[in-house]
Amino acid sequence: MNASDQLPCPLKGRELIFSLLLTNEYGMKIIVVRFIGLIAACFITSVSYAQQSQEDSLFVDKCMKLAMLGTSEGQTAAANELKAYAARKNDAKGYMDAAQIAFFLGNPILSDSLMKIAAEKFPKSEAAKTVAYGTFMTTTGNAQAIEAAYHKWKAAFPEAAADPFYDAGTAKVALAYAKEKNYKSSNAWTAQLIDESEKADLELERAQVALENGDTAIAIPLMDTAATIARNIAASGKQSRIALMPFLGKYAMLLYQAKKYPAALQVMEEVYQHSPEKSIELEKNYALIMAANKRGSEILPLLSKLVKEGHGNSALLAILKDAWLQDKGSLEGYDAFVAGLRADMAKRVREGLKQQPVNEPAPPFTLKDLDNRTVALQDLKGKIVILDFWATWCGPCKKSFPAMKMAVEKYKSDPKVKFLFIDCMERVADPSEMVRKFINTNNYPFTVLFDNSKTRVAERYKVTGIPVKFIIDGNGKIRYRILGFEGGDDAAVEELSALIEMAKKAS
Structure with missing residues (x-):
């Protein structure tokens, strides 16, 4: 990250x-x-x-x-x-x-x-x-419909072919044909691209689509071509080697998905070595590929560090379990080991809590949910209410949602705790269907409410950035405010849990 x-x-x-x-x-x-x-x-x-x-x-x-x-x-x-x-x-x-x-x-x-x-x-x-x-870029339907829309747009505006708009449009058509497994037409459209960077990106996208289609034999040459183009761009001096690393990281993960584990590791080791900052995502992907290559013993310290820092989730723990088994030969002692790591994490999180009690009245509101039902804050008095202000365009908001799902599921049997996810600051007039699709696709068990220019709940809560969470006690007082998301699922759940428990005691 x-x-x-x-x-x-x-x-x-x-x-x-x-x-x-x-x-x-x-x-x-x-x-x-x-x-x-x-x-x-x-x-x-x-x-x-x-x-x-x-x-x-x-x-x-x-x-x-x-x-x-x-x-x-x-x-x-x-x-x-x-x-x-x-x-x-x-x-x-x-x-x-x-x-x-x-x-x-x-x-x-x-x-x-x-x-x-x-x-x-x-x-x-x-x-x-x-x-x-x-209008063209939002065209939906089959590849032929998208191609027809492209020709219509280009006929109306026959500008220079080097205009980057045209490469982006061409890539859209090429990708549409790839999704239909019409690789011959997709190849023909890809060949029309002028910008090499656009071509590298498209080849990587087409490789991802081919993998999703189950066409691994087609995907591998596409991703290899993408990597070659990207390396040539860097070699020409048009891009630095460091700037190339994120692209190669994606390439390595596609090789992993294609079960080309040794090749994936070769690329990922290059990325890991030459990336000046080791993001959490990079460390996780590196560990995943190392484990796939039966080198779990070497990554146990890295995985342990990630869990202790609060970056644990189901995917990371699966890698840790595999690495432990490779190193120890059995799962004896594994559960106690993980419990110890998580106990250290919980202690660190609770000792490092920076949130100061706010102790302000929570502004009342009445909003509609995804099913057009009315939800009023005043009807939840006596409960600990967690408000999570977010938007579909907000990357950190969406990155925080797996952790929020863990928190919601942790408290689902507690009638005294209620989570409300307030969609706000959207850039479309009616975001309801877009939000519904996002929530359903990701299987999030969230109660989503809609704020807008008329209800202005975010404004009344003085929201200056999202994601931001407010923990309201049973007396209707804002007790704590959490701004942003630092990227650790376990740590986020532990922090939120600690604040919820403190809010309960204050009620």
Whole structure:
């Protein structure tokens, strides 16, 4: 896990990219193309500060300050400023600039609206091409339907083939055919790619699809080709060797999935040796591949360290068990060994608790759940309530959910403990189906509630980043607040459990 994955997602309007846009000393203009449903691309191009008019700089600063107020009034005022700016400029670039800023201020609906207006007013503009491309990229159906949509978009905007939009679109079609096991058509579309980095990424994706299709014999040459392309890019000086390591890490894991254990280990050892920072994910994957190569004795210290640090989960414990068996020849003493590691972890977590009691009244709220049923906080008085504010776009939120599932299951028989997962700050008008699919796909036993610009529960809880959890005692008082997720499932459950028990005593 990268360090950035451990941090909470920032409040809307505080993204790093937007801060760069506002920071004069960088001399950069961040061009982020936002269209319906997803971000089409993010390109950074140098623009000297002298090229930016004083009017535009002041305008951006004003919008930023309004949005950073953290209130609905501030958001509304910023939206009005953006609309006025676009109308005043009255050209495609003005509308696109306003749309980009609206997106980073956390107003995707306004962003989409401005892009649509630009596309309608200026049908041959970059804005129109972006909106049309967004429509294509959200096309669903079989590969032929996706190919037809691609041709329709390209016919409407026959720009230079080197435009990265076209490579991304071509890759979408190639992947669609691969998913249908039509590898001949997939190969033909892949051959059209111009950018070598895009081709390397696509070959790795196609290899993953082939493995999922059960076509290992097809997958292996694809992943090998991807690795060769990536290595050639690094050898040419276009990419550093260190930057190559994450790609090779994915390659090693695909080799592992294909049961090519010695080859996987050869690549993973290279990655492990040359990665300056050993992320938890890298350590786990390294241990997994070492165990598959019957070298469990060598990784017992590493696995023990991971468990003691709180990174244990069912997958890691399965590796530890395998490594123990390889080293000891039997499972005698294994359970006691793991219990000791977890006891050390629990002691460390509880001794290191940094949360100070908050002791503030929990703002009341009434929200709808996934089944459109009403849930009111006041109806849960007498219970310990854990509020988890999250969003589908928030990586750390989703990384924390396996641990939260463990916590929910730990307390499922305790009638005095209730978990509520409040979906907030979403970038689509109605996220319910998207959230439902995510929850069901991952089999999370969560009670999900929906917050929006009308209910404004996150605002009333002064949420400045997600994920954030609030532990409310039986008297309706906020006792503890946990911001972010540090990536250790066992440690997260232990920390939350300790705070729940302390909240019980305070009730």
